[in-house]
Amino acid sequence: MAGVVKVTTAQEKNLAPVMANTNAIAQVAPSPAPPNNSLPALVPLPQSLKSLPGEALTKLETLVFPANLWAEAQYLAAEIAQQTGKNLSLVKADQTAGAPAGALVLSWSTTPLAAEGYRLQVQSSAMTLVAQDKAGFIHGMQTILQLLPLQKGKAWKIPALEIEDHPRFAYRGMHLDVVRHLFSVDYIKQFIDYLCHHKMNTFHWHLTDDQGWRIEMKAYPKLNTIGSYRAETLVGHFKDQPAVYDGQRYGGYYTQKEIKEIVAYAALRQINIIPEIDIPGHSRAAIAAYPELSTQPDTVWNVATTWGMYNRQNNVLAPKPATFQFLETVFTELMALFPSPYIHLGGDECSKLWWKQDPKTQDFIAQNKLGNETGLQTYFIEYVGRFLQTKGRKAIGWHEIAEGKLDTATLIMNWGNEKTAAQCLQKGFSIIQTPGKPLYFDHYQSLDPKDSLAIHGYNPLEAVYRFDPVPPGMNRSNKILGAQANVWTEYMGHAQKVNYMVFPRMTALSEVLWSGPGKDYGAFLQRLESQSIPRYGYWNASWFKDYRKWDLSKKPAN
């Protein structure tokens, strides 16, 4: 792909032979570079961003793309049209001998790039995006969208520049709990767009819990007719006394058709969806539908109407043939919907109380020589883990599943702290970091008593920005695959509350995961304000506005 570069100065003329090959340009530092402030504010910060000599690009007319990037090209053209009002004409061309004037060219890289990496070059007459995998193209497209005006009809002026970019971590995710509160298919797609824009690649979808079962299951219809609905919902904080309920039946679930639609939507955007069916605890909705799977089969269980069930109400599956049959069937239906190599089976906060009290469970523990209830927890996880393996998938679970002696092929999601992370690494697991501090976005981002209700805790923007998934001195830190923030929705009754809780913290996390250490918080805030906050507005999304006020110098009372 030659002929893109406009050579202007004598010094650059000497570089002309190298520059004929776009892939070689990245190694060449243009000189003299214009002052830094002429460079656009991008979030997450690219690995390398350099000015190129020459005039700014002021218009594009065509989008030139290889045939095997048809869907991606259509996606980009639609995003550009929606954002700027400009409709580019699409031109399929596998071999671009040179970028025609006014072209935005997508082109497969002929030299190796880092996984998910891309190279973007802007010249006065054209723009070229090069990548070697589809993810690289999608990430580069987000950068392009950040370079274009965020307003229809506004003049374009993109300085000549070159970006070489790739992520620091392979796993960059966000979780969303759709059980405690349910969100529309449109919002789930919007949320996936938020992830995509932030160059993340994983959406962890928490689909079942005590307060509802949110995915259609054909083989067990009562999971939906009964398990997907609760009689009412707690009002206020769950520690408030007396407890007040709203008296409104609440619930619903995503049909398998909707799930397929969402999976396809995410796939185009290079987002893998990891579905979670939370077992063997957090299973109240399942036992409400099928009490025979519980330790007290003759009981009529309600779908939980309150939060924080751990050791307070029975919500565990009992180890019996019907339960294992149930698990195989449910995970089979799940795998048919989600192509994800990893399937999340929860495993957090599994109360041992109900298993202790149940003679039949105790018999099972004895017969299978499991030692105790922790051994039974491991048995459940390994049972499903082995089943997933026979179908070519891998199990992932919350860090409590590593309490016993668990197969280290299981991927661990650490929601604890550095100590629990170190313990899991020490035992030989690979982990994903999602520590409550600071990656629980259901915690407050201020200490203002009038702030919108959250669970507890103080996870301000600055704490997220300064978080490093790889703590200094940690052994086996190459087994830390990345990180994600969790969005538990007990206190998020509607989509705008979710937005308020995730923005701008998710933007800070994206930079932790993409750009790497050695970051400047002050400079980030400036880029946040010139690049990201206007985009929240463009999305019509709420965000927490007092992030400058609530920094790490403010300390919680205790």
Ligand code: TNX
């Ligand atoms: C613990 S963290 C949970 C969730 C709650 C959350 C509230 C984890 C794996 N389980 O069920 O929603 O705390 O912060």
